[in-house]
Amino acid sequence: xxxxxxxxxxxxxxxxxxxxxxxxxxxxxxxxxxxxxxxxxxxxxxxxxxxxxxxxxxxxxxxxxxxxxxxxxxxxxxxxxxxxxxxxxxxxxxxxxxxxxxxxxxxxxxxxxxxxxxxxxxxxxxxxxxxxxxxxxxxxxxxxxxxxxxxxxxxxxxxxxxxxxxxxxxxxxxxxxxxxxxxxxxxxxxxxxxxxxxxxxxxxxxxxxxxxxxxxxxxxxxxxxxxxxxxxxxxxxxxxxxxxxxxxxxxxxxxxxxxxxxxxxxxxxxxxxxxxxxxxxxxxxxxxxxxxxxxxxxxxxxxxxxxxxxxxxxxxxx
Numbered sequence: 001x002x003x004x005x006x007x008x009x010x011x012x013x014x015x016x017x018x019x020x021x022x023x024x025x026x027x028x029x030x031x032x033x034x035x036x037x038x039x040x041x042x043x044x045x046x047x048x049x050x051x052x053x054x055x056x057x058x059x060x061x062x063x064x065x066x067x068x069x070x071x072x073x074x075x076x077x078x079x080x081x082x083x084x085x086x087x088x089x090x091x092x093x094x095x096x097x098x099x100x101x102x103x104x105x106x107x108x109x110x111x112x113x114x115x116x117x118x119x120x121x122x123x124x125x126x127x128x129x130x131x132x133x134x135x136x137x138x139x140x141x142x143x144x145x146x147x148x149x150x151x152x153x154x155x156x157x158x159x160x161x162x163x164x165x166x167x168x169x170x171x172x173x174x175x176x177x178x179x180x181x182x183x184x185x186x187x188x189x190x191x192x193x194x195x196x197x198x199x200x201x202x203x204x205x206x207x208x209x210x211x212x213x214x215x216x217x218x219x220x221x222x223x224x225x226x227x228x229x230x231x232x233x234x235x236x237x238x239x240x241x242x243x244x245x246x247x248x249x250x251x252x253x254x255x256x257x258x259x260x261x262x263x264x265x266x267x268x269x270x271x272x273x274x275x276x277x278x279x280x281x282x283x284x285x286x287x288x289x290x291x292x293x294x295x296x297x298x299x300x301x302x303x304x305x306x307x308x309x310x311x312x313x314x315x316x317x318x
Contacts, residue, residue, distance in 0.1 A: 023258035036075035077107030086259035092250040117267040118248035118290040122203040124165035154191035205284040264292035
């Protein structure tokens, strides 16, 4: 079903509601949750985990729908035309929503969007095939130093968190490596598994999905991940690289302040559910809790950070 058709259906549903919704008792009915990507990716996986906890905690359905297209931009460009009563919410990602409009006219600006909660990120990590000659990150760095440009990293798309991480890695270490973008996490990981590239700058979650087929050399989290206790962070290895793809929830810009906070509070409650926490940590996700009241400062900080990274990627701010 095309995005516009679903948008119209959601509007019709809101128009025919027989009772007013208030922020104080949110949620009192089904919530439609739009994921701007295809099923099966990290956004979908985390939303499915949220769905189970949401329905357990609030006794209301969380209905997930997929609106893939243009790396999420198709959905984000139409977010503000959706019902603004808090019962239609949308997944939102960083750095996508900063870099996309910075690079070109994509149908929205960063300022057009209203994130109300960022609840996790997937750290960037360096992977090699299990039979790789590189046993440690230092092994890979030594090779890259002796062979400038010869170390190839697969990654999930151009101007993505993976691409930013590779550019920052080169800048921080003084090395020259080569980034090869693929159309998503799946193809990027397949490239590593098939030795199409020497390594991958992928998300830590890929290590969970692929098991022993991949070796993780370092992860861009602040602390070691519980599911990978033997994998060092870049910081431990003397490289100041922390980051990944942040995922959260957004609402239309016309949504009231009270309802924005109500949605954010609901997401935070789910984020604290022990069942949700376990699923996320076992999956290689890192939980955050950036609620609505902290959102302005968080987005401003990340926008500044990504703007600096954009220069390394050759993106000129429009």
